[in-house]
Amino acid sequence: MKLPYICSKNDCCCRNTGCDPGTDLPKIVLVGNPNVGKSSLFNSLSESYAVVSNYPGTSVEITRGKGRIGNREYEIIDTPGMYSLHPISEEERVSQRMLFGEKPYVCLHVVDARNLRRMLPFTVQLLEARLPLILVLNMMDEAEDRGIEIDRAKLSRILEVPVFGTVSSEKKGIEELKTAIADFKPSGKVPKIEYGKNIDPRLEEIEKRLEDAGNFGISKRALGLLLLQEDRTAFEKLREKGKEKGCEEKDCFGLQALAEEASKQADCPLTYLIALQRQTYVNGIMEQVMPDTDPGDTEGPGRRKEKSEAAAKKAKPGAKKIGLAENIDSILTHPVLGIPVLFLVLYFGLYRFVGVFAAGTVVDFLENAVFGEHINPWISAQFTALVPYPLLQDLFVGEYGIITQAVTYAIALILPIVGAFFLVFSIIEDTGYLPRLALLVDGMFKKIGLSGRAVIPMVLGFGCSTMATMVTRTLETKRERLISNILLALAIPCSAQLGIILSILSGNPKGLLIWAGVIILEFIFIGYLAAKVLPGKNPTFILELPPLRKPRLSNIAVKTYSRMHWYFLEVLPLFVMASVLIWIGKLTGLFALALKVMEYPTQWIGLPTDAAAVFLFGFFRRDLGAAGLYGMHDSGFLTGVQLVVAAVTLTLFMPCIAQFMMTIKERGLKTALAISGFIFPSAFLAGFIVNTLLDALGVVL
Amino acid sequence: MKTKSVLLPPTEPVRMKPGNTSLASMEPKKRGKISHLETKNPGILQKLMAMGVLPGMPVTLLRRKPSYLFEVDQTRYAVDREIADHIFVSY
Numbered sequence: 052m053k054l055p056y057i058c059s060k061n062d063c064c065c066r067n068t069g070c071d072p073g074t075d076l077p078k079i080v081l082v083g084n085p086n087v088g089k090s091s092l093f094n095s096l097s098e099s100y101a102v103v104s105n106y107p108g109t110s111v112e113i114t115r116g117k118g119r120i121g122n123r124e125y126e127i128i129d130t131p132g133m134y135s136l137h138p139i140s141e142e143e144r145v146s147q148r149m150l151f152g153e154k155p156y157v158c159l160h161v162v163d164a165r166n167l168r169r170m171l172p173f174t175v176q177l178l179e180a181r182l183p184l185i186l187v188l189n190m191m192d193e194a195e196d197r198g199i200e201i202d203r204a205k206l207s208r209i210l211e212v213p214v215f216g217t218v219s220s221e222k223k224g225i226e227e228l229k230t231a232i233a234d235f236k237p238s239g240k241v242p243k244i245e246y247g248k249n250i251d252p253r254l255e256e257i258e259k260r261l262e263d264a265g266n267f268g269i270s271k272r273a274l275g276l277l278l279l280q281e282d283r284t285a286f287e288k289l290r291e292k293g294k295e296k297g298c299e300e301k302d303c304f305g306l307q308a309l310a311e312e313a314s315k316q317a318d319c320p321l322t323y324l325i326a327l328q329r330q331t332y333v334n335g336i337m338e339q340v341m342p343d344t345d346p347g348d349t350e351g352p353g354r355r356k357e358k359s360e361a362a363a364k365k366a367k368p369g370a371k372k373i374g375l376a377e378n379i380d381s382i383l384t385h386p387v388l389g390i391p392v393l394f395l396v397l398y399f400g401l402y403r404f405v406g407v408f409a410a411g412t413v414v415d416f417l418e419n420a421v422f423g424e425h426i427n428p429w430i431s432a433q434f435t436a437l438v439p440y441p442l443l444q445d446l447f448v449g450e451y452g453i454i455t456q457a458v459t460y461a462i463a464l465i466l467p468i469v470g471a472f473f474l475v476f477s478i479i480e481d482t483g484y485l486p487r488l489a490l491l492v493d494g495m496f497k498k499i500g501l502s503g504r505a506v507i508p509m510v511l512g513f514g515c516s517t518m519a520t521m522v523t524r525t526l527e528t529k530r531e532r533l534i535s536n537i538l539l540a541l542a543i544p545c546s547a548q549l550g551i552i553l554s555i556l557s558g559n560p561k562g563l564l565i566w567a568g569v570i571i572l573e574f575i576f577i578g579y580l581a582a583k584v585l586p587g588k589n590p591t592f593i594l595e596l597p598p599l600r601k602p603r604l605s606n607i608a609v610k611t612y613s614r615m616h617w618y619f620l621e622v623l624p625l626f627v628m629a630s631v632l633i634w635i636g637k638l639t640g641l642f643a644l645a646l647k648v649m650e651y652p653t654q655w656i657g658l659p660t661d662a663a664a665v666f667l668f669g670f671f672r673r674d675l676g677a678a679g680l681y682g683m684h685d686s687g688f689l690t691g692v693q694l695v696v697a698a699v700t701l702t703l704f705m706p707c708i709a710q711f712m713m714t715i716k717e718r719g720l721k722t723a724l725a726i727s728g729f730i731f732p733s734a735f736l737a738g739f740i741v742n743t744l745l746d747a748l749g750v751v752l
Numbered sequence: 753m754k755t756k757s758v759l760l761p762p763t764e765p766v767r768m769k770p771g772n773t774s775l776a777s778m779e780p781k782k783r784g785k786i787s788h789l790e791t792k793n794p795g796i797l798q799k800l801m802a803m804g805v806l807p808g809m810p811v812t813l814l815r816r817k818p819s820y821l822f823e824v825d826q827t828r829y830a831v832d833r834e835i836a837d838h839i840f841v842s843y
C-alpha cells in the first residue's frame with residue numbers, strides 16, 4: 052500500500068505546502084462529472100493522495116501532485132466534479148476557473164462508462180473550448196456488469212481524441228493511459244454543432260469582436276457560449292481583459308448587451324436550446340458507438356423488454372451483484388424502514404464502536420495504564436533528575452505540562468477516538484449511504500431551511516467541522532450555506548468531543564439521552580429560527596444517487612490513516628501551544644485571572660469553580676475542552692447532573708480556531724464574528740436552562 | 753433571463769396529451785419518456801439539463817416518499833416535489 056503524502060493546497064487542516072510542485076512541469080488536469088473516479092485516477096497517476104468517497108461532491112478543492120510517466124515528470128491536478136462548463140455551485144466554479152487559468156498539457160476527461168450518453172455533452176464542450184483532450188471511460192467493470200458495450204475505436208475516430216477504458220479503483224488500464232499521455236498530440240478538430248438562428252449568428256459576432264482581445268484560456272466560441280448563457284466567470288474574464296486594454300467601462304466589448312438582447316429575443320432560455328442541440332449531436336454519436344441502446348424514443352415497450360432481457364443475459368456475472376445492491380438500496384431509501392437502519396448505524400457505529408470501545412476501553416488503557424502508570428512517571432522522574440529547575444519542570448511535566456498534558460491528551464485520548472471515528476466514517480462514505488441519508492431527511496431538513504444535501508456537510512462535521520465548513524460549498528444558495536455554517540459552528544460536536552462525551556455518559560443512559568435531546572432541540576430550534584429570520588427562498592433538492600458499492604479495504608485504510616495524520620498534526624502543536632500559554636499565564640498571574648473570570652459563568656450553570664479550566668481550554672479547541680472534561684470525570688469531581696450540564700455547554704461552545712478561520716474564508720469576517728458572538732452566551736444559556744430544569748425537577752443522574 | 757414558460761422541443765408544439773403528466777404524478781415503476789421540462793426557473797432548468805435530465809430520455813419513477821426517486825437511462829436521482837413538478841413525462 053502506498054502511504055499517502057498528504058497535502059492539498061489551501062487546505063485548512065493541513066499546512067503542508069511542500070508538495071505543490073509549483074514549477075513549470077507540464078500539467079495533466081483531471082476533469083469530469085462528480086463521482087466518476089477522478090480522485091481515484093489522480094491517486095493512481097500521482098504520488099499524492101486525494102480523498103476518494105462514494106458520493107458526488109467529495110473533492111471541493113483543487114489537489115495538485117507530482118507524477119512520473121515514462122521518464123518525464125508531470126504536475127497532476129485533481130479538480131472538484133462539475134456537470135458542465137457552465138457552473139451552478141461554488142465547487143464547480145473552482146474547477147471552471149482553473150480550466151480558464153491553467154495551460155494544461157492535456158486534460159483527462161473522466162466519465163462513467165455506464166453513463167456515456169449523459170456525459171459526452173461535456174466532452175463536446177471541452178472540445179469546443181479547444182482544450183487538449185483524452186477521454187477516459189472509467190468504471191468499465193460496472194458497465195460490463197450491466198452488459199454495456201462501447202466501440203471505443205469508433206468513438207475515438209469520431210471525436211478525434213484518444214479514448215481509453217479504465218477501472219481506476221483497481222488500477223486497470225492505467226499503463227495504457229500513461230503511454231497515451233506520454234505520446235499525446237492534440238488534434239485540431241472541433242465539433243461543429245449548429246445551435247440555431249438565435250445563437251449561431253451571435254456566436255460569430257462575439258468571436259469577431261473578441262478577435263484581438265488576446266487569450267482567454269478557452270476558445271472564443273466556448274467563451275461566447277458561456278456569455279450567451281450569462282455566466283458570471285465569463286463576464287469577469289471579459290472585464291479583466293478590458294482593463295488590460297485600458298478600458299474602464301463595465302461592458303467593454305458590448306457583449307453584455309448582446310447577450311441580454313439574445314435572451315430577450317429567444318422564446319426560451321438559451322441554456323435550454325444549447326443543451327438540447329448538444330444532446331442531439333451526442334445522440335448521433337451514441338448511435339454509432341453503442342448501436343443497440345438508443346434512449347428509447349423509437350421503440351415500443353415490447354421491443355425494449357426483449358432487448359433488456361438480451362442485455363441481462365449478456366450481463367450474467369454482474370446480475371446477481373446488482374440484484375443484491377438493489378434490495379439493500381430499497382431498504383435504505385424506504386420511508387419507514389430507512390429510519391431504524393439509521394438508528395442501527397448510529398448505535399453500532401457511533402455509540403458502541405467510537406463511544407464505548409474506542410473512547411472507553413482503548414482510551415482507558417492508553418491514558419491510565421500506558422501513559423498514567425508507565426510513560427509519564429518515568430519521563431517525569433528522568434526529567435526532574437536531569438533538569439533541576441522547577442520552572443522548566445512545570446512546563447514539561449507539570450499539571451498542564453507539554454508531556455503530561457499536551458502529548459498525553461493528543462496520543463492517548465484524541466488519536467484513538469478520531470481514528471475509530473474516521474474508520475467508521477470511511478466505511479459509511481464508501482458504501483454510498485450518505486446520498487441515501489440525504490434523500491431520507493430532505494423533508495425534515497426543509498423545515499430548518501436546508502435541503503437534504505446539507506446532511507452531507509453536517510455528517511462530515513462530526514469528523515472535523517473545519518473540513519465540513521468547506522464542504523458547504525456544494526450547497527447551492529448563499530442562505531443555505533450560511534445556515535449550515537451556523538449549525539456547524541453551534542450544534543455539531545467534532546469527533547473527539549463526541550467520543551469523549553459518549554464515553555463519559557455511557558454509564559449514565561438517562562444523562563446521555565438528556566444531552567442528545569438538548570443538542571438536537573437546539574439544532575432544530577436555531578435552524579428553524581435562522582430559516583425564519585434570513586431572507587430568501589427555501590432551497591430545492593436534487594441529488595444524483597451513485598450505486599451502492601462495496602467499500603475497498605485499501606481505500607478505507609489509506610483514508611483513515613491520512614485523516615488521522617492531519618488531525619494529529621493539527622492538534623499536537625495547538626495542544627503544546629496551550630501548555631506553553633498556560634505556563635506563561637501562570638508565571639504572569641494571567642492564568643489565575645482568566646480562571647477567576649471564567650468561574651462566574653461556570654458557577655452560574657451550577658458547576659464547581661474547578662470546571663472553569665475546562666471552558667478556558669474549550670476556547671482554544673473543542674477537543675482540548677473535552678479532554679479537560681474527561682480529566683475531571685476521571686477524578687470523580689462532578690455529579691451526574693453536573694456532567695450533563697458541562698457536556699451540553701461544551702458541545703454548544705465556541706468552534707475551534709481552525710473552524711473560525713475557515714468560516715472567515717468562506718463567509719467573511721463579519722459573519723464569522725457574529726456567529727461566534729452569538730454562540731458564546733447561548734451555550735451558557737443552554738447550560739443554565741438545563742441545570743435549572745434538572746434542579747427544579749429534582750432529577751438525580 | 754426569461755421567465756416565460758415555453759414547452760419544448762420548440763419546433764413541435766407540445767400539448768398536454770392524456771398520458772402526459774408531471775413526474776410527480778407519474779405512476780411508479782412504469783416506464784415513460786421525458787417529454788419536456790418546465791422552463792420558468794432557469795436555475796432548476798440548468799441544473800436538470802446539466803445532470804442529464806433531458807427531453808427524449810427514458811424515465812422510471814421508483815419512489816415518491818420520502819423524496820421522489822427516479823431513474824433516467826442508467827442514473828438515479830433524488831429530488832423534491834418542486835423539482836419533480838418541473839419534469840414532464842409521456843408514456
Ligand SMILES: Nc1nc2c(ncn2[C@@H]2O[C@H](COP(=O)(O)OP(=O)(O)OP(=O)(O)O)[C@@H](O)[C@H]2O)c(=O)[nH]1
Nearest residue numbers: 086087088089090091104108109110132190218219
Ligand atoms: N467500480 C468502480 N468504482 C470506482 C472506479 N473508480 C472509482 N470508483 C469508485 O467511485 C467512487 C467515486 O470515486 P472518486 O474518485 O471519489 O470520484 P471523484 O470523481 O473524485 O468524485 P468528486 O470528487 O465527488 O467529483 C468511489 O467510491 C470509488 O471507489 C472504477 O473504475 N470502478
Ligand SMILES: [Mg+2]
Nearest residue numbers: 089090109110
Ligand atoms: Mg474527487
